[in-house]
Amino acid sequence: MADLYEVENLHLSLPDMTRKPLFGAAPRIEILKGLSFNIPEGEILGIVGGSGSGKSTLGRALVRLLEPTSGAVRFDGDDVTHLSEQALRPMRRRFQMIFQDPMSSMNPRHRVGRIISAPLRLHGVENAREAAREALDHVGLPRSFETRYPHELSGGQRQRVGIARAIALRPDFILADEIVSGLDVSSQAQVLALLERLVRELGLTLAFISHDLSVIRRLCTRIVVLHHGEIVENEPTAELFDNPRAGYTRELLDAIPLPDPDEPWF
């Protein structure tokens, strides 16, 4: 299948404002150190790594919330690496993002209906209101939720609204950045099952960022392991779990808690 995303030797550095001298530019920290990988259409790619490994930065570079320093990001054949915000705008409906903390990523003053339909209106979709309701159906929330404020929902419901907003535009690609890490285990399972179903029904390509390998294992077809801004492993899921090559991957695998408490624990 064709590659939706091609990432080539991606470098990204950000200015370190804590060490900025009084005059002159702040020193730059290199966060992504030359990443290359592809995301084929229809794949569910897991991006794992510890905190500070650059996985969120990589995600934000993919949806161009951040501009890479060098290298190339091609989306469906188009080079989006250094496109201006204005040039990106019409393309944005094709790649959407679900944020980690829905409380922070939804305007607390807007009702759910408006939150979901805003991207639709911005891209001139007709009947945005009805489309937003359909998106609510898709994520299994009652249509009556459109008049609620985000703070009136539970964590799991809120993240469903986040998913509804991302799929409402019918994008080709969705980036999910640690979307279940703020939820309790049963909500996690529900949101993951929902995401799995939507990917299948809507033919989405998904990049799923997480620090939790057990979540990734259940969902993803391929896994990229990041460590200190570099890719240490890029394998199909089964391969990675059966035969982890990099030492860091083994450490991550060992960190998965297994349900085998020993006798004295009780």
Add this chain to the structure above:
Amino acid sequence: MLDGRSQVRRRAGPRLWLSGGWLTALALAAIFASFLSPHDPLAQDLFLGRMPPFWVDSAEPGYFLGTDSLGRDVLSRILYGSRVALTVALIAGTLTCLIGASLGLLAGYLRGWVDVVVSRLIDIWMAFPPVLFSILLIAVLGPGLISIIIAIVVIDWTRFARVVRAEAMAQGAMDYPASAQVAGRTRLSTMLVEILPNVLPTIVALLTLEMGIAVIVEAILSFVNLSISTDDPTWGGMISEGRVSIYQAWWVIVFPLITLFLTVLSFSQLGEGLKDRFDPVLR
């Protein structure tokens, strides 16, 4: 499962009613001063000088709050003085808010060079002592209502700019402006549609506070005779005149002071009350 905060019903409460009531009454008094005033606020009658308020035995009927040393009716002068006070509060407060909040919003959301310019400007501005600065401004511009308003705007825009900048910065660091960007919203539109409504409660609270401050500044300037012409009654002018005869006629200074105090208090309480009402999370 609902967030518990949504179930907390915030009531308007006596604070909002009392402050709103006082300001409404004052606004009516200012508009209908010519009907409500028992006497001409400028009419002097030296035979009726320093008459005490109504509950004192030697009070002159018809002069409800007594008269000053020139025999002018204190109540009528307070009523007419509220015109100046409220005009300054509304116009100067609104203009200060518009200018200060716009600069603060731009600096806090856009960051970069806009922020550098606005922040340095604020730093420089705050190094000026405000009262002396306003007296200097009036001296240059000449006394008059417009000069007072300009002086207040020029001095106080930093109050809005500072607070709104910090608030806009905090809002900009949340994820919802980023999600607006992912949705394809322009920066300007994000600032106005996403950020501004979240900064609005702060702006409203500051606006009413600023109106109270404008009333005080106007009183201070009238007190030092730098307000509008000395003929027109102003609260600050009355306080200044009453100061001279405070031992013989305390009512000349006390009643305008009470009015001033209640007005400024009402403005700030109204702001606090409105801020709570505006917040959908607290509402």
